[in-house]
Amino acid sequence: MKKLLTASALMFGVMGTGVAQAAEEVNVYSYRQPFLIEPMLDQFTKETGIKVNVKFAKKGMAEKVEQEGEYSPADVLLTVDISRLMELVNKDLVQPVDSNIIDENVPAQYRDGEDRWFALTTRSRAVYSSRDRVGQLGADFDYMDLAKPEFKGKICTRSGKHPYNVSLIASIIANHGEAEAKEWLEGVKANLARKPQGNDRAQVKAISEGLCDVSLGNSYYLGKMLADEKQIPWAESVYLNYPGQKADGTHVNISGMAMAKYSPNKENAQKLMEYLTSDAAQKMYAEVNYEEPVKPGVASSELVASWGEYTADDLPLETIADNYATAMKLLDEVKFDL
CATH class of the missing domain: 3.40.190.10 (Periplasmic binding protein-like II)
Known part of the structure; x- marks a missing residue:
C-alpha cells in the first residue's frame, strides 16, 4: 500500500497540503489531457480572474485524494467513464453541489441523483x-x-x-x-x-x-x-x-466532474463547474475532443456531425x-x- 501511495503521489507531482488557499484560485485534479481542457480553463480565468491550478495524471486520482484526506488541496476532480466517477463516490471523496445552473445544463440522465457528479461530454x-x-x-x-x-x-x-x-x-x-x-x-x-x-x-x-x-x-x-x-x-x-x-x-458514456469532499475553495470550485457546463465551454470541448457536448442545444463539431445522427x-x-x-x-x- 505504501508503494502504491508513493507512486500515486509521484504521478500527481508535489502539491502543497495546507488548506489555506488564495482567495481567487481553484485546484483541479484531471485525467483529461492538458490540450483538451486548458483552453476552457484559460477562458474561465480571463472572465472571472480566478486562477486555475491543474495537476494531470493518467491514473491514481482516487488514491491520491484518499491519501491526502482532509488536507487535500483538490477542489474539482475531472475524469472519464462512469465507473471512475463512482469510484470517487464510493470512496467518499466527493461532496454534493447544489446548483440550479448545472442542473439546467446537464440532463438528469447524465448526473447523479444526489448531485455528487455531473457529465461534461458524452462518447x-x-x-x-x-x-x-x-x-x-x-x-x-x-x-x-x-x-x-x-x-x-x-x-x-x-x-x-x-x-x-x-x-x-x-x-x-x-x-x-x-x-x-x-x-x-x-x-x-x-x-x-x-x-x-x-x-x-x-x-x-x-x-x-x-x-x-x-x-x-x-x-x-x-x-x-x-x-x-x-x-x-x-x-x-x-x-x-x-x-x-x-x-x-x-x-454512451461520459467524461465528468465532481467537487472534492474537502475542497478548500468551494465557491470558486462551483463557479468553475458551472462554467464548464456553459455554452462557451461546451462548444470548446466539442471542437477539440471529438466527443459530444452534454448540454442540449450545443452543436457537435463539424467532423463529429459528419459521422451521422443517432439515438442514445x-x-x-x-x-x-x-x-x-x-x-x-x-x-x-x-x-x-x-
Missing part, C-alpha cells in the same frame, strides 16, 4: 466496420448481432475488463437481463478473431490489416486517428456505426453503474479475455 461505444469487406452495417444493426454466427472470427476488441467495455456490458445487463447478457458475451467471445488486446485504435489498425472485420471502439477515436498522419489510413479503412437504432439505442440509450448512467459488478462477474465466468 458513444460504436462499432467500426471494414469498408472493403463489410461496408456500413445499416440501421438495423444492434450490439446483440455481434454474437451471431455471421461474425465468426471477425471481431476485434480490447480487454473485456476495460471500463469502456464493462460499461457497455453493464448496459446490456440492464436492458436484457443477466442471463441474456452472459449468452451474448459467450457468443462474442466465440466470434473473436484474436485474444482481446491493445486499445480501441489498435482494433481499427487490425481491421485495416485484414485481421478482423469489425471492432468495438469509442467514436471519438475516429477523430483522433484522422488527426494523426500515421493513423489516417486506419481511419479511412473503416465505417463508424451507431448500434441499436431500432432497439435500445447506442450506449436512455438508461441513466447510475443504472449502468449499478450493474458494473455483475458485468465483471460475467466476464470472469465466460473467461472472456483468456
Whole structure:
C-alpha cells in the first residue's frame, strides 16, 4: 500500500497540503489531457480572474485524494467513464453541489441523483466496420448481432475488463437481463478473431490489416486517428456505426466532474463547474475532443456531425453503474479475455 501511495503521489507531482488557499484560485485534479481542457480553463480565468491550478495524471486520482484526506488541496476532480466517477463516490471523496445552473445544463440522465457528479461530454461505444469487406452495417444493426454466427472470427476488441467495455456490458445487463447478457458475451467471445488486446485504435489498425472485420471502439477515436498522419489510413479503412437504432439505442458514456469532499475553495470550485457546463465551454470541448457536448442545444463539431445522427440509450448512467459488478462477474465466468 505504501508503494502504491508513493507512486500515486509521484504521478500527481508535489502539491502543497495546507488548506489555506488564495482567495481567487481553484485546484483541479484531471485525467483529461492538458490540450483538451486548458483552453476552457484559460477562458474561465480571463472572465472571472480566478486562477486555475491543474495537476494531470493518467491514473491514481482516487488514491491520491484518499491519501491526502482532509488536507487535500483538490477542489474539482475531472475524469472519464462512469465507473471512475463512482469510484470517487464510493470512496467518499466527493461532496454534493447544489446548483440550479448545472442542473439546467446537464440532463438528469447524465448526473447523479444526489448531485455528487455531473457529465461534461458524452462518447458513444460504436462499432467500426471494414469498408472493403463489410461496408456500413445499416440501421438495423444492434450490439446483440455481434454474437451471431455471421461474425465468426471477425471481431476485434480490447480487454473485456476495460471500463469502456464493462460499461457497455453493464448496459446490456440492464436492458436484457443477466442471463441474456452472459449468452451474448459467450457468443462474442466465440466470434473473436484474436485474444482481446491493445486499445480501441489498435482494433481499427487490425481491421485495416485484414485481421478482423469489425471492432468495438469509442467514436471519438475516429477523430483522433484522422488527426494523426500515421493513423489516417486506419481511419479511412473503416465505417463508424451507431448500434441499436431500432432497439435500445447506442450506449454512451461520459467524461465528468465532481467537487472534492474537502475542497478548500468551494465557491470558486462551483463557479468553475458551472462554467464548464456553459455554452462557451461546451462548444470548446466539442471542437477539440471529438466527443459530444452534454448540454442540449450545443452543436457537435463539424467532423463529429459528419459521422451521422443517432439515438442514445436512455438508461441513466447510475443504472449502468449499478450493474458494473455483475458485468465483471460475467466476464470472469465466460473467461472472456483468456
